Amino acid sequence: MAGDGPDRRRFLSIATCTVGGGLGLVIAAPLVRVILDPVGKQTVTTPREPIDLGPAERFGKNPKRVDVIAPVVKDGWMAARNVVLGSAFIRRTGSGPKDLDARSGICPHLGCAVGWDRAQNNYLCPCHDSRFAVNGDKLTGPSERGLDSLPIEVTRDGRLRLTWERYQVGRPTKERV
Amino acid sequence: MIERVRAFVRERAGVRDAAPHLIEGGASFAYVFGSVLVFLLGVEALTGLALAAFYSPSSTDAWASVAYVQDQAAWGWVVRGLHHHGGAAIVVVAGLHLVQTAVAGAYKRPRELVWWFGVMLLVLVLAWAVTGYVLRWDQAGFWANRVEMQIASGTPLVGEQVRSLALGGNDYGNLTLTRFYALHVILLPALVTLLTVGHVMLARRHGATPLRTRPAAPRWPDQALRNAIAMALVFAILLGYVVSQHGADLAAPADPARAYDARPLWYLRWLFELRTMTGSELVALVAPAIVGGFLVALPLLDKRSERAARGRLVWLGACAGLFAAIGALTMMSLARDAADDKLAERRAEAAKLATRARTLARTNGVPATGALDVYTTAPFYKARAIYAERCANCHDDKSKDRKGPVIGAGHGDRAWLKAFLLDPSGDRFWGKTKLVERSKQAKTADPDAGIVDLAMQPVTVTGGDLDDLVEMLYAQSGAPDADEAKRVRGAKLYEETSCNDCHSLGEGEPGASAPNLLGLGSVGYYTDFIGNPKLPVHMNADKSQMPRFDRELSHAEREALAEYLVWLRTAKPSDVEALAD
Numbered sequence: 001m002a003g004d005g006p007d008r009r010r011f012l013s014i015a016t017c018t019v020g021g022g023l024g025l026v027i028a029a030p031l032v033r034v035i036l037d038p039v040g041k042q043t044v045t046t047p048r049e050p051i052d053l054g055p056a057e058r059f060g061k062n063p064k065r066v067d068v069i070a071p072v073v074k075d076g077w078m079a080a081r082n083v084v085l086g087s088a089f090i091r092r093t094g095s096g097p098k099d100l101d102a103r104s105g106i107c108p109h110l111g112c113a114v115g116w117d118r119a120q121n122n123y124l125c126p127c128h129d130s131r132f133a134v135n136g137d138k139l140t141g142p143s144e145r146g147l148d149s150l151p152i153e154v155t156r157d158g159r160l161r162l163t164w165e166r167y168q169v170g171r172p173t174k175e176r177v
Numbered sequence: 178m179i180e181r182v183r184a185f186v187r188e189r190a191g192v193r194d195a196a197p198h199l200i201e202g203g204a205s206f207a208y209v210f211g212s213v214l215v216f217l218l219g220v221e222a223l224t225g226l227a228l229a230a231f232y233s234p235s236s237t238d239a240w241a242s243v244a245y246v247q248d249q250a251a252w253g254w255v256v257r258g259l260h261h262h263g264g265a266a267i268v269v270v271a272g273l274h275l276v277q278t279a280v281a282g283a284y285k286r287p288r289e290l291v292w293w294f295g296v297m298l299l300v301l302v303l304a305w306a307v308t309g310y311v312l313r314w315d316q317a318g319f320w321a322n323r324v325e326m327q328i329a330s331g332t333p334l335v336g337e338q339v340r341s342l343a344l345g346g347n348d349y350g351n352l353t354l355t356r357f358y359a360l361h362v363i364l365l366p367a368l369v370t371l372l373t374v375g376h377v378m379l380a381r382r383h384g385a386t387p388l389r390t391r392p393a394a395p396r397w398p399d400q401a402l403r404n405a406i407a408m409a410l411v412f413a414i415l416l417g418y419v420v421s422q423h424g425a426d427l428a429a430p431a432d433p434a435r436a437y438d439a440r441p442l443w444y445l446r447w448l449f450e451l452r453t454m455t456g457s458e459l460v461a462l463v464a465p466a467i468v469g470g471f472l473v474a475l476p477l478l479d480k481r482s483e484r485a486a487r488g489r490l491v492w493l494g495a496c497a498g499l500f501a502a503i504g505a506l507t508m509m510s511l512a513r514d515a516a517d518d519k520l521a522e523r524r525a526e527a528a529k530l531a532t533r534a535r536t537l538a539r540t541n542g543v544p545a546t547g548a549l550d551v552y553t554t555a556p557f558y559k560a561r562a563i564y565a566e567r568c569a570n571c572h573d574d575k576s577k578d579r580k581g582p583v584i585g586a587g588h589g590d591r592a593w594l595k596a597f598l599l600d601p602s603g604d605r606f607w608g609k610t611k612l613v614e615r616s617k618q619a620k621t622a623d624p625d626a627g628i629v630d631l632a633m634q635p636v637t638v639t640g641g642d643l644d645d646l647v648e649m650l651y652a653q654s655g656a657p658d659a660d661e662a663k664r665v666r667g668a669k670l671y672e673e674t675s676c677n678d679c680h681s682l683g684e685g686e687p688g689a690s691a692p693n694l695l696g697l698g699s700v701g702y703y704t705d706f707i708g709n710p711k712l713p714v715h716m717n718a719d720k721s722q723m724p725r726f727d728r729e730l731s732h733a734e735r736e737a738l739a740e741y742l743v744w745l746r747t748a749k750p751s752d753v754e755a756l757a758d
Binding site: 012015016022023033034072077081 | 246399
């Protein structure tokens with residue numbers, strides 16, 4: 001290296017910044033990548049497939065509350081078994097083996113847990129007194145829509161299977177979360 | 178542009194451009210060690226931050242979360258590897274820094290404080306590594322920590338309290354992890370940062386001990402470039418090593434019930450060797466105290482201002498001896514392990530277990546009940562455990578006192594059925610049963626009595642007919658690949674060749690003298706059969722030695738076993754072996 005002039009200083013400065021900056025980028029790459037890893041990834045997964053609720057014949061005309069239990073919920077590294085996702089109300093709508101109706105137990109107003117009011121024969125949400133008819137229709141109270149129906153199917157051997165869904169609350173229309 | 182930003186900050190923050198720092202004797206690669214150490218500490222801080230974003234310090238989750246970063250998060254293994262091996266790099270570079278300082282006599286007046294801060298930093302860095310090693314909660318970190326805490330508990334008077342304080346109680350658990358985590362990510366980083374700031378400030382205050390008589394040079398950019406090059410070089414080596422090792426190792430989850438050959442991190446190996454050699458845990462406690470004490474005392478012992486090596490041979494010799502001893506002990510320990518074949522076997526076994534646990538964690542997730550339960554997520558785990566305990570003795574090929582038909586890969590497939598029909602008393606089938614034995618005995622006792630065999634006789638049909646008969650039996654299992662045309666022909670043969678004289682296919686209807694074959698090889702059939710083989714629909718009491726299991730095993734357990742048997746039908750021997758690994 002020649003002399004001690006400003007050119008040499010300038011060269012050394014640029015060289016230092018280049019080496020240091022390059023090093024910084026090389027270090028930053030894996031850090032940024034790993035921190036971004038969970039972004040847009042399904043880190044918590046509830047089962048998309050239908051969940052068994054037992055023999056369909058056990059449900060009658062009056063709504064029966066059942067816990068919807070996922071066999072496995074994956075959460076990051078963990079696989080939790082038999083996780084209660086929520087509850088649903090099942091009732092028989094006709095005499096055919098498949099004439100069943102399922103309603104989510106989550107109030108469409110603000111997401112409280114709805115209960116069945118045996119005295120008045122309708123659903124009552126304890127939070128803001130929203131009431132829903134036996135078929136799920138909105139009766140009174142602040143809720144903007146009726147109780148959400150949930151997809152169900154009856155298998156060949158007569159078991160009821162339900163697909164658990166959650167819907168946006170506080171809206172007049174039913175939209176999946 | 179840069180000049181304008183600088184002016185903006187200078188005016189508002191009141192920062193003035195300091196006079197350029199000058200390094201007496203000029204810039205040198207000899208002065209890069211401190212900078213490289215600060216750089217490596219920065220790498221540890223950043224990688225540690227990223228890892229903390231994934232880590233869960235609980236005894237059920239810790240291992241699983243580490244395995245997640247290592248095996249599932251994108252580039253997680255790089256970050257974890259940099260963090261783990263970066264810690265080792267700090268110890269190495271700090272060691273070199275210390276040796277260099279000692280050789281140069283740079284600990285002498287007025288730089289004693291710099292030296293002492295440095296020695297304290299070295300001790301803290303080692304403690305940092307120890308607290309980090311246990312966090313992974315695998316067999317390696319867990320057992321190493323057990324030994325370390327055992328040694329610590331040998332501290333006179335307060336040993337037990339020290340151990341209890343560190344563990345957060347009487348035994349390893351959640352509180353152990355939260356404590357070591359707090360030490361590792363909050364207390365130790367804070368202390369190291371404070372001491373590093375002090376160390377660097379004091380070092381700057383006194384400047385370097387001039388090496389040569391050359392004109393002074395500014396720190397920026399002359400020394401800075403050398404520092405940057407050294408950092409880049411060290412990082413390149415570190416990264417290369419991390420890539421070659423695919424991050425850092427991770428053993429099977431910590432299991433207090435499963436022994437493991439505990440070894441400390443390699444830079445503490447010398448203490449391990451001392452302990453092994455002397456058989457005394459106190460030695461492992463006293464030795465570091467002596468080394469630390471010597472290093473602290475060095476500036477006080479070697480007080481003369483003489484810096485040239487010739488005048489300080491005694492102290493240089495003492496330092497050299499110390500480092501040589503530590504190096505030799507480390508080598509001895511590594512050599513001892515390398516020569517131990519039994520250890521190598523146990524390590525291979527442990528590595529296999531680690532691979533198994535990590536593969537299961539990746540594919541099935543770790544149960545919420547804890548990392549050790551990851552093994553239970555293996556396919557047919559429960560069935561195989563029951564099989565090993567209840568069935569293997571009488572049914573496994575490897576069992577010395579097998580009493581029944583062999584159960585293994587291909588059980589109940591077409592080849593198996595065919596072989597059975599052609600030789601029911603063959604060794605693989607009824608050959609080892611009392612049924613065959615009793616027939617033989619009766620015949621030997623009275624060869625002319627015309628005793629009918631108790632066991633089934635070989636079928637006489639051959640060729641395509643035999644295949645049809647096999648297909649008819651095979652179809653009983655409900656296997657989706659059964660050939661319907663063949664099955665129908667087989668069903669006719671079943672009657673024509675008088676199978677139904679002894680057997681039955683009616684639901685719940687016992688055969689005249691042999692099992693009902695309805696659903697043979699299906700989950701329902703096996704579940705029922707295992708429940709009670711002595712029922713008339715099955716083997717009947719006079720023909721079966723096999724005990725009934727409906728009182729000992731629940732329906733779900735028998736069904737699990739049945740599902741395993743059904744799986745075996747299509748499994749290859751290598752598939753069964755793969756399950757065992």
